Amino acid sequence: MKRKKGLQRAFLFLLILSAFIYLNNSSLLAKGRNGSSFLLAHRGLGQTFSMEGIEGDTCTATRIFEPEHPYLENTIPSMEAAFDAGADMVELDIKPTKDGHFAVFHDWTLECRTNVQGMVSDYTMDELKEIDIGYGYTADNGATYPFRGKGTGLMPSLDEVLAYFPEGSFLIHIKSNDSGEGRQLARYLSKLPEERRAQLAVYGGDAPIAALQEDLPGLRVMSKATLKSCLLSYEGIGWTGYVPAGCRNTQLHIPERFAPWLWGWPNKFLNRMDDAGTRVIVVAGSGEWSEGFDTAEDLTRLPKGYTGGIWTNRIDRIAPAVK
Numbered sequence: 001m002k003r004k005k006g007l008q009r010a011f012l013f014l015l016i017l018s019a020f021i022y023l024n025n026s027s028l029l030a031k032g033r034n035g036s037s038f039l040l041a042h043r044g045l046g047q048t049f050s051m052e053g054i055e056g057d058t059c060t061a062t063r064i065f066e067p068e069h070p071y072l073e074n075t076i077p078s079m080e081a082a083f084d085a086g087a088d089m090v091e092l093d094i095k096p097t098k099d100g101h102f103a104v105f106h107d108w109t110l111e112c113r114t115n116v117q118g119m120v121s122d123y124t125m126d127e128l129k130e131i132d133i134g135y136g137y138t139a140d141n142g143a144t145y146p147f148r149g150k151g152t153g154l155m156p157s158l159d160e161v162l163a164y165f166p167e168g169s170f171l172i173h174i175k176s177n178d179s180g181e182g183r184q185l186a187r188y189l190s191k192l193p194e195e196r197r198a199q200l201a202v203y204g205g206d207a208p209i210a211a212l213q214e215d216l217p218g219l220r221v222m223s224k225a226t227l228k229s230c231l232l233s234y235e236g237i238g239w240t241g242y243v244p245a246g247c248r249n250t251q252l253h254i255p256e257r258f259a260p261w262l263w264g265w266p267n268k269f270l271n272r273m274d275d276a277g278t279r280v281i282v283v284a285g286s287g288e289w290s291e292g293f294d295t296a297e298d299l300t301r302l303p304k305g306y307t308g309g310i311w312t313n314r315i316d317r318i319a320p321a322v323k
Helices: 002-025 076-085 158-164 179-190 206-215 224-240 267-275 315-322
Strands: 038-042 089-096 102-104 170-174 200-204 220-222 251-255 279-283 309-312
Touching: 002 224, 038 076, 038 279, 038 315, 076 089, 076 158, 076 315, 089 158, 089 179, 102 158, 102 179, 158 170, 170 179, 170 206, 179 200, 179 206, 200 206, 200 251, 206 220, 206 224, 220 224, 220 251, 224 251, 267 279, 309 315
Parallel strands: 038 089, 038 309, 089 170, 170 200, 200 220, 251 279, 279 309
Antiparallel strands: 089 102
């Protein structure tokens, strides 16, 4: 008899606990979210390419689709086009130069997209201004090069970007795992007014982001380590509604296939992160190769009424569909 009562109590406890977890994490009971999604334009508005068979060292400039617009990634014209199209934030890549600046450029080496060889760090910023960053783009296996001769002088410095867009919101990507780059960027950003830094976020390798966070606490940052710190803790205790310290004042890039497994996804989760000062961006697929929501059809995979962040490579297509 005592065993039967004990089982009944255990069952009742589990029933109450299950009901609490469901009600506490159901978006059906979440407070309403107004407005449209936050749109992050990856590298501004650039040329897109087939993701089939892509590897870490693939030269993507040689596999672009037939161009539909004249813009090249990581340039001031491409960023201006992205903001004009409706981007809330633009992502850009930085590399240190030979003379201590940060150039805005994606690749480690220059031979894929440009008319010179070597690394960005082999050149001064003035020298980088002389190269043609549109030199290597082709959509027909080298039969034609539609941007050759049109990219000279288009590689900007980080100084130029922030000066040209004084109110622009940017996600800065440190492409290395060198802690020295994190400290160099911290020194650079520390000279900006606090209100300007509030418009910026930085992500990259664990080492430079840890160094940046140490030297410039309060800046919104993200790395694999910060993501794990947040999401593993949240999966363990987030069902209670508590947001762990690792999830506060940060940036989360969440692959769409993993998002439904987060407690309270989508609206309860987004509300909790908003309250914690954290920006949530959903990336397409597994997120391994900066896949984005690039067509109106892609957007149908998001929850109905989704108002969180969206990563896109084609802001010109997505902003009109969302906004």
